[in-house]
Amino acid sequence: MKAISYSRYGSADVLEYGERPDPKVGPDTVLVKVRAAAVNPVDWKAREGYLQAGLEAVFPVVPGWDVSGVVVQPGAAVDEFAVGDEVIGYVREDFLSRGTFAEYVAAPVRTLARKPLSIGFEEAAGLPLCGLTAHQVLHRTLKVREGETVLVHAAAGGVGSLAVQLARHAGCRVIGTAGPHNHDYVTRLGGEPVEYGDGLAARLRDLVPDGFDAAFDTVGGEALRVSAETLAPQGRLASIADAEVFSYGGHYAFVRPDAEDLAHLAGLAEQGIVSVHVDQVFTLEQAAEAYRLNEQGRTRGKIIVTVPWED
Known part of the structure; x- marks a missing residue:
């Protein structure tokens, strides 16, 4: 072959x-x-x-x-x-x-x-790797619930875009970091876009003064630090990009093959809930x-x- x-x-x-x-x-x-x-x-x-x-x-x-x-x-x-x-x-x-x-x-x-x-x-x-990553982090690691506010980094990327859609489907308010050229795209996914870069923490606090219930880091480094800084007192933090997350009391996640999870995602795609x-x-x-x-x-x-x- x-x-x-x-x-x-x-x-x-x-x-x-x-x-x-x-x-x-x-x-x-x-x-x-x-x-x-x-x-x-x-x-x-x-x-x-x-x-x-x-x-x-x-x-x-x-x-x-x-x-x-x-x-x-x-x-x-x-x-x-x-x-x-x-x-x-x-x-x-x-x-x-x-x-x-x-x-x-x-x-x-x-x-x-x-x-x-x-x-x-x-x-x-x-769909498989990015969808499974987003699903497993949101529902198994962060355990997001309806009515919570969730931060998703790189919200226009492969994992981030699916995380926005899945968190919205779970009934969450979603704030997603993205470059200005991707803000309309993040909005179409159901998220509220915010520009990353200098001053990100202040922009996030303006949007969510009480802090995030959950933060999903897909970038690491500065994005991880800002995520930790803007969490609510009992907020949960997970990263797929930076093991330094442990120092902030968060969780590191690596996606696992799971036929049942994948079939669930395929069903959501079939219904047009995720794309x-x-x-x-x-x-x-x-x-x-x-x-x-x-x-x-x-x-x-x-x-x-x-x-x-x-x-």
Whole structure:
């Protein structure tokens, strides 16, 4: 099969397009013919070696954890999916090697859900990692409740945009940091945009004088510090970007594959309650260019890589 892979840690220059062996299908996996895969910041951080303390790389590594596609072969013990089923998945193992930037991926059933029929493969590919992250942080870590006020950083990004939508669906007031060019977008999502940068803490206190019930940090550094400063006395804090959150009494979160959570998100997408904005689309051969764009950190929604499809 054709795939993107890398044989050493490094910049996007180490990514190569070429032939890789077809995946083997285990008893509780299905072979998915990939239609689209999403680029996530964690992908290039892993490629550059920042995660090697916790995720061993078995080179060569095919990157990518998000996928949408069609089942072409179920494993011997699989009765959840059949040939022809359209699926989405957050296909993460506890090591780096067999990712989704390829024509095929062998996906454990615990990582999959049925694709929402009302959206295309490109949008669907952007839902799993970001949607699961937002859902798990809001509902399991922060335990947001109706009527609370929630701060979401980088509210126009992949995780942030879904967090805004999910928190609003939970009945929360949502304040989202974003650049001025994304304020209209954050408003359309249901959030109240506020510009990040110098003076952020003061702007947040003007909007929410009593402090936030919950703050969701997706950036780290100064954003994390400001989040801690603007919490209500009993406010809760979580970060997916900076382990320094522990020093503020908060929680660090790393998304987990969960078929039930993913099916729940797919249902919300089917109903039009949450959506994924596709910023740009690249072909599999252009994956290195897609990664370079993602590394700039200015993406609205998701960058998607598509795989040529032949019946």
